[in-house]
Amino acid sequence: MRRAPSQQAFLRAVKEHPDALALKCHAYRNLTDVAAKLAGWADWTTMTTRPTEQRIADDLDLALSTVKRWIRWLRERGFLGVVENGTTVRFRKGTRCGLDDDGLGNRAAVWVLSVPAVELVGHDLRTDKTTTEPPSCTSRRGVQESPTHTREERSSTRRRNRISTTKEVAATPGTRKHALQAAQKIHDESTTLRRLSPWYIRHLTRIFVAAGWTAADVLHALDHQPDGTAWTYTWTSRDQIRNVPGWVRFRLSAWLDEHGRPLLGKSQRLAAAAAQLRAEQADMRERLQAMHAGRVGGPVEPPPRLSRAEALARPPVAEPGGSSRPGESYRAARAALDEKRLQREAERLRWLAS
Template sequence: MAVVWQLATRTGRNMVTAPKKGATWAVMAADAGVSRSTLADRLAWLLERGLLVRVTPGTTPRFRPGTLRGALDDGRGNEAATYVLTVPADLAESLAEDDQGDGGQLRTCASGPAGDDWRDVPWPAETLPVELTRTPKPHVVDVGEKTSPDVRARETPAHTAPVSAWPATATPGTKAEMLAACERLRAEDPILRKLSARHLRSLLRVLFRLGATVDDVRHVLHHQPGGRAWPLAAAPRFVPGWVRWRVQAWLTPDSSLGGEGVRLAGQLPSQVRVAYRTRIRREQTARTTALAEARACRGDASAGAALARRHLIAALSRAPKGAA
C-alpha cells in the first residue's frame, strides 16, 4: 500500500503517473521507505494482477536502440516509466453488483470512524477500499539514544528532469546563459558530468562565442570535422584534456572555425542547416517571382518576347566570355 500510495499521489489529471511529479523509481522508493528491488517486486505484483498498467517502459541512452550502447546521444536523456492505476473488470463488475444490491457488507468495511459512506471516499480508495488498520506505518529504526547517520530525511527532491531548461538549439550569449547550457550538457552526458559547470564553460567558451548551440557542442565532441563519428573507445581518463583536444580539431590556430574537413567554409552543423534553409527560401522566392511574371505575360506575345529576351541577356551575361 505504501507503493500504491506513491503511485496514486503522483498522477496527472488523466490518472497516469507523471515523472515531473516525482513518479520515478528513485523518488518513490525513497519516499515509501523501501529499496529499489522491493519497489520492483511490488510493481510486478500489481502488474500481474491487473491493478497496474505500464504505459511506457523506462529507458536510458545506454540501453535505448540506435545509441550504440550510449555512445551516441539522442538528446532524450533518461526517461522514467509511466503507469496507470486501474481496477480489474471482474472486480469492477462485482462492485457494481454489490452497489445494486444491499451492499451492506462492503459499506461496513469501507466506512471510516465517522460512518461516512464508502462512495464519498476519493479515488482510488473509492473502487478499492482499505481498512484503516492496514495503513502502512513509517519505517522507524530504533538505535537507542543516538541517531543512525544513515537514517535521515530527504532534504531536496531528486531531479526527474534536466537540471537546466536551456534550449538545445539556442546559442548562449552571456556567462549565465553559457552556464545554463553547460548544466544541461552535464545532465545529459555522463562524461561531462565529471566536470563542474564553470570548468566546462571555460573549455567551451570559444565554441559558444563562435555561435555554437548545445546540439553543436554534442556534435563537436562526438564527431570529427568531416562528419564521421570518433572511434569508440573507453571513457577518457582526463576529461578536460579530452574536451580540449576534440574542440581543437574543429578550430584553426587563430581559434576560428575551419579545422581540416569542416564543411562549408568552417560552419557548425546548426549554421550549415541555417545556410541551407536560407538558400532554399531564396531559390523558392526566385521561382515564385519568375512564375508570377510568366503568368502576367501569358497571352501577350510582345510581353512574352520581351521577357524571354531579358532572361536570355541575363543568361549570356553570366556565361563565361570564351563560351560560344
Template sequence: MPDGLIPDTLIRVPTLVLWLHVIQSHPDAAGRRADWWRNTTAVVWQLLLHVDSDMVTSPRKGATWELLAAKAGVSRRTFADRLRWLRERGLLHTLVSGSTPRHRPGCRGGRVDDGLGNLAAQYVLTVPRAVLDAMDFEELERLTSTTHPTPQTLAEEPWQDVPWPVEVLPAKPPADLPVEVTCTPCVSMVALSENISPVYAREESGQSGTSPATPERTWPSTVTPENKSQMLQACRRLRDDVPVLRRISPQHLRSLLRSSFSAGATVSDVKYMLNVNPDGRPWGYTDEPRWLPGWIRYRLAPWIDDSGTLLARLPSQAVAEANRRRLREQAERAEQLAEARRNRAAPDPELLAGLRARLEAVRGGVGGSPGKAA
C-alpha cells in the first residue's frame, strides 16, 4: 500500500505494540468507564488480529463489520462508534469505504453491475506524527523494537482463545492442543548422598561477619532534579514512596514527569499533584488505575499543560514564599529591636544636659545653706 494514501499528519504505525500503547495512554481515554474500556479493547483486539503486515485490515481474513462486531461481542452501533473514536484521534484511517452495488455511485441503484460486488471497508492503523514527536526517545525505541507474536500466527491457531499479545495457560488442556500443557509444577529431586552443608539462620558467634549493609542513598524529596540522571533517581524515589507507580519502569515514569521536573517540581510536589487538585480538593480513590500513564497525565493536567507551563503554583513554591516572608518579617523585627537598643544606650544629648544642670543646681543649693545661716 503506498503511503501517499495516508494524510501527511498521520503515519502508518510501525508496530502493533506502539499502536496499542498510544490508544491506552491517550488522554481522551483516561476518564472512561469500565464498560467503555471493555468494548473498546474487544474492538481493538479484533482489528489487531485481522491486519496484514502492511497494517491494513484484510477482508479475506474476515475483516468485515458483521464478522468483526460478532467476534468482539458488540453491536454494529458500538463497533461503528469505536471506529469513529479511533478515526477522530488519528489512530485509524479509511482506505476503502464499504459499499454495495445498490448504493455505489455509477450503479444506478443496483441496476448496473460493475462486477465488484459488495466491498468491505479497509482501514490502516495509523498514529499522529505529533504524538510520536512528543514521545520519549527511549520509550519509542522500546515500543518499536519489542517483538511479539504476530496477529497472523494467532489467527492460524484457533486453540489459543486469547487476543494477542496476552498469553495464559488453561486449567485443563483440551485434547487438540499441539503440545501437552500442564499446570502442575515439577518437583526438583535432591540426591541424599550429596554432602550438603547445613544452613543456619545467622552466623555462629566467633565468626567474623560482615558489617551491616549501608542504606542506599535516595533522591531528596525537596530537591528539584535538573538532568536526566537526577530525574531517574527522583523517579526511583517516587516508586519507593508510591506503590501504584511501581507498575511502570523508572525510565517510563521519567518520560511522563519530565515536563513537571523541568517546571521546578520536586518529588514531594509530584506526590501532592497526584493526590490533590490545585484548589485543595483531594482526588477520590475508587479503584486501581487501569492504565497508569493515562492516569498520571490526567492527574497532572490541572497543574501543568502540554507545553510545560504551570497552571498553578507548586506546593514547594508556596512553602518557599512563606519561608521568605517569615525571614523578611524576622529581619524587620530584629532591626526594630536593634534600633530600640541603640536608643536606650545613647539618650538625647539635650535632655541629658538639662538633667545635669538641674542636678548641679540642687547640689549648689544644698551646700550653700549653712554659710548663710552663720
C-alpha cells in the first residue's frame, strides 16, 4: 500500500473496493461513516489521523465493537497503516506509580490513510504472511474473551448481518421474522431510532406490527397524533433525547384505545377509506341501474356521454306517468339560472359604464 494523496482519494478507494460493494446496505453505511470520520481527522500534509475509537463511536452513535470491526476491516485491506499503537498506563494498587509508564501517559493510536498499491490490486492482503505490521488493540485476539468457568467452551461468533430487507423474501405477516424486518426498516429510516438495535425496536413496536401496521405507519405515528396534528418538539437535536425507549413508548401510547389495543394506522385508514368509496360507487351504480330498469321495464345500458351543447339541446325526459312538458322543479331551476345570468350581465354593464 501507499500513502493516500488526499482524503477524497481515500474515501473513493474505500467506497469502490469490491469487498465494500458486496456488503449489506447498513454495513456499507457504517463502513463509509467510519472511513469519513477517520479522513475528517486526518492531517492534510502527512495524512495521519488519531481519533480514538470511543470518540468515533460516540460521534456516529455506533457500538465500540462495531467501530473496532470496521477499523480492522480497513487495516486488513491496506487502507490504514499503523504509525503508533495506543498506550494505556496501568497503575500499581495503592500508588500513583505506573507499572509501564513511559512518561507519555495514555495515547491514542495513530494511523496513516493509505490506498492499495497498483501491483497489489486483486491481491488478498488478509492471506499475506510477509507483512510486519505490529498487533494492536483492534485485532480479533484483543477483543475475544476466554471462558470463565471450567469445561466451558468458547461461544461461537454470532452471524453478522442476519437481517436482510432487500435480498431475502419478505416473511409471512405476523411472524417474528416479519416484525424484525419491519424493525430494521424503522432503524434505517429514523435517525433517532438508530441509537437502538432492531431487536429492541421490534420489542417496542410488536403489538402495532401484529395489528397490521407497517414501518411507515410506525414512523408516521412517531411524528403525528391520531387526529392528524403533528407532535411539537421541545428539543433542537436528537442527541437531547436521553431516554429514547421512553420517548417511543410515549408517542405510541397516544395510538392506543382505552383497552390498550392499537388504533388503525395510516395505511389501514387509507385502505378503509378507499374501500368505503368503492362501496359507495358500487351502490350508486346499482341504484342508477335500478332507476333505469323501473322507467323502461328492464335493465338498460347506461346512456352515452354527451357534450354540454348536446345536453342543453336535448329535450327533458318526461316523468313516469306524466306529460312531456317540464315539471315545476325544472322550471323553477331554469328561472333561477336565468335570473342569475341577468344579474351578472347587469353588473358587467355597470362596470363598463363606470
